[in-house]
Amino acid sequence: MPHRRVTIAIAEGLHARPAALFVKLASEQPAKVTIRTDDSEPVDSDSILGVMTLGAGAGDVVVLDADGAGADESLDALETYLTTAG
Secondary structure (H helix, E strand, O other), X not given: OOEEEEEOOOOOXXXXXXXXXXXXXXXXXXXXXXXXXXXXXXXXXXXXXXXXXXXXXXXXXXXXXXXXXXXXXXXXXXXXXXXXXX
16 A cells, blocks of 8 residues: 655645645546545545544645555645645
């Protein structure tokens, strides 16, 4: 299962609008992706409640895990979103 450690560059972190955009992008990916912080359990990347409960802010590191066809492409897309200060 491919994974990536990503530092969030979005000033607001994964709160409100950035979290909603992340979830929308995740739901469009071919692979199932989970997201977690080092001290949390993984949550589905396409779950707004799950993503927001992480409380991940700017500068925090999250781990993305992908499973299925298109896993690397899915991780690429989500990593690009998280590392591009919006």
